[in-house]
Amino acid sequence: MPVTLRMAFRNLIEHKAKSLIVGVLLALGMLIMVLGNAFLDASKRGIETSFTKNYTGDVIITGVADGPVSLFGVQSVGGMEETPTVPEYEKVFAHASGLPETRFSSGMATGFGLLTNEAGDEAPADDEDEEDRMSAFVMLFGVDAANYWELFNTIEIEEGSFLKPGQAGIMLASDRMEKIGKHLKRELKVGDEVLVQGMGGSGIRLRSAKIVGTFKRVSDGAGPEQLSYIDIDTLRVLTGMTVGAAEDISLSDDQTAMLAVDDLDSLFSDDAFGAIDAPGSSEPGAALTEAGIGSLLGDTSARERLNAADTGAWHSILMRLDDPAHAKAVVASLNAWFAQEGIAAQAGDWQKAAGPYAQSVDVLRIVFTVAIVILAVVAIIIIMNTLVVSIIERTGEIGTMRALGGGRGFVRRLFAAETITLSVVFGLVGIILSFIGSAVINAIGFEASNEFLQILFGGKVLRAIIDPLSLVGSLAVIVAVGFVASLYPVSVALRIQPVRAMQS
Amino acid sequence: MKRIVTIAILAIAAASSAAFAQDVPKIIAELDRQSDFTGKDFAAVYTIVSQKPGEKDSVTQVRMFRRDDKEQFAMLVVLPEVNKGQGYLREDDNVWFYDPTSRKFSFSSIKENIQNSEAKNSDLTKKSILDDYDIIGTKDGAVGKIPVWVIDLKAKTKDVTYERIVLYVRKDRTMLLKQEDFSVSGRLMRTSLYPKYAEIEGRLMPSQMLIVDELNPGERSQLTMTEQSLAPLPDKVFTKAFLEQVNK
DSSP: HHHHHHHHHHHHHHHHHHHHHHHHHHHHHHHHHHHHHHHHHHHHHHHHHIIIIIIIIIIIEEOOOOOOOETTSSSSSTGGOOOOOOOHHHHHHHHHSSSSEEEEEEEEEEEEEOOOOOOOOOOOOOOOHHHHHHHHEEEEEEEEEETTHHTTTTTEEOOOOOOOOTTOOOEEEEHHHHHHHHHHHHHOOOOEEEEEEETTTOOOEEEEEEEEEEESSSSOOOOTTTTEEEEEHHHHHTTBBBBBOOOOOOOGGGGGGGGGGSSSGGGGGGTOEEEEOOOOHHHHHHHHGGGGGGSOOOHHHHHHHHBBBOOOSEEEEEEEEEEEEGGGHHHHHHHHHHHHTTTEEEEEEEHHTTTTHHHHHHHHHHHHHHHHHHHHHHHHHHHHHHHHHHHHTTHHHHHHHHHTTTTTTHHHHHHHHHHHHHHHHHHHHHHHHHHHHHHHHHTTTTTTTTTTHHHHHHBBOOOOOOHHHHHHHHHHHHHHHHHHHHHHHHHHHSSSOOOHHHOO | OOHHHHHHHHHHHHHHHHHHHHHHHHHHHHHOOOOOTTSSEEEEEEEEEOOOTTTTOEEEEEEEEEEGOOOOOOEEEEEEEGTTTEEEETTTTTTEEETTTEEEEEEEESSSBBBTTSBBBGGSSSOOOHHHHEEEEEEEEETTTEEEEEEEEEEESTTTOOOOEEEEEESSSEOOOOOEEETTOOOOEEEEEEEEEEETTEEEEEEEEEEEEEESTTTTOOOOOOEEEOOOOGGGGSSHHHHHTTTT
């Protein structure tokens, strides 16, 4: 063992108290960094696993819109209503399913609905409680029952059955059914009908849906809680994915004149205002008689045609790959194929599919990372400060070494050896503490009490996964901190004349 | 002398202000009366054109039937074709929405928007401002060049659409020119303007309205009333059977 290192060890033992104080701080710094990284890693993996297994698969194909398109609609003006459908669906689906990396693929569409009661039932509760009121709002995944369930085998039926191909109905999460029943003031069970009010671009639609099953997820994690599955054709009608084309309705200038007015008060200027239609100035409505009720609307045949579900309309195609690591390559090859074929579609990974969820997760992760970095910086400052004080206190000792013939380089090497040794030893202690800490946290299994924490934790339980690479990185940071912290006080101590240093 | 004049002016101002404060309930009662067709049936066609940024204007035309004696109404969507036959019905204390494509009724509310427009069911029904709101403030103002009373009202009941409303009522003739609707938190939600009226048997009904969504800039709806009639309506109009029958 080189003499510098031997002396360093001896000095550390000689100054037990100081070594211990600095060492404990170094170990704590290490603990914060390793555990912080472990939480971030667990959170990232948890969210990715949760979304890919439960909602997004490995790759998503959507249509193209002004804003980013995800499983939850387009993120721009219009939102869900403006979500494009996948163009040339049959061709795109056949190509995506035929790729060698693809294990399963399925089409789907998304919408929102309000579960309510129909005539004859009691009026839904006028809930004061926001959570109860929100329980009636459901995110609807309109699925292709022929292959969707293969793609997401984490969905487990608790009662009833999965939606079957061609079957109309709705599947509700078992933990939400009770809440929905409370809001609708009736005990819901499999086989019951619920009225779903869809809010699509073309207005409100009502459809009765039979509850065919209740489900839970084997792999729980962060994600949309209010999710329900519904047959695709019912969803299409509810969300306005119908064959209805834009109608040209002729309007008089008078009926639209005010829409273009910028200065609203100008509507009341002397010239424009004051208009009171005299009695009888406009054409009076014809009196309605009981016999005339039947012919009030005229021909309604066009309505039936316009409201038929557009059977080729899907918002997205989800793909499960044999190896998720190939997702990037598959996305690139699909996008190249779309460009080559001139199809206005785009492929993306799970983060594109998760859309706003992935973004909110990113924001939370940034906040979490910043908090850990701040903690680490505070810990480093404290460590540096303590090191500075402990070295300054040894100015006399440094002076003596110099007086005995120890060169500046020797003193520098000696202190560097001391701090590096201290950092490595207590860094390792910190690592051991981190392993113990993460084992305890994983064993206790702190549960996320709300959706915010679920996103932060990357699942319903707080997990810590220690990555070997982050261990090496954290140890390097701690050693560097120790070394850098020793440079300044040693150089200050070396600037003092040996005689004066010995006197101090 | 100056002091006497000042005191006199202040006294007159205070007296007129007190007189106005006393008159406010009368003004509101008159507004309520103008929209109240108790004793008669009222029917009209409303064309609602809605504008949203980046979207084509959407058009909804509804046929409104009212029987104010019993606070009943039936509203039948005539246009667009895709929503033809949908309707709203107020029966007892319930408001129903009817979808003819599934022949289902669901619970709705007077507070709901008519189709995708900024207009709410309550905009086309009888007003009962005096019963629903307390007066919390009054002042002078102007809308454009027209002098108005500005009357600030706070809801007495939860059944109303907005917690607080501010009415701008023309001074020389009791006419509502503008209304601002506020949320519970005090945020301005909507501004409605009534620049054109129709006189129907001594009552003034807005024949054109502009409703501006204050939360979503650029979103507004213009309502135009035509074919108004006070002819008696069959009793059946105010039943669920009516909405079913018109769609047969």
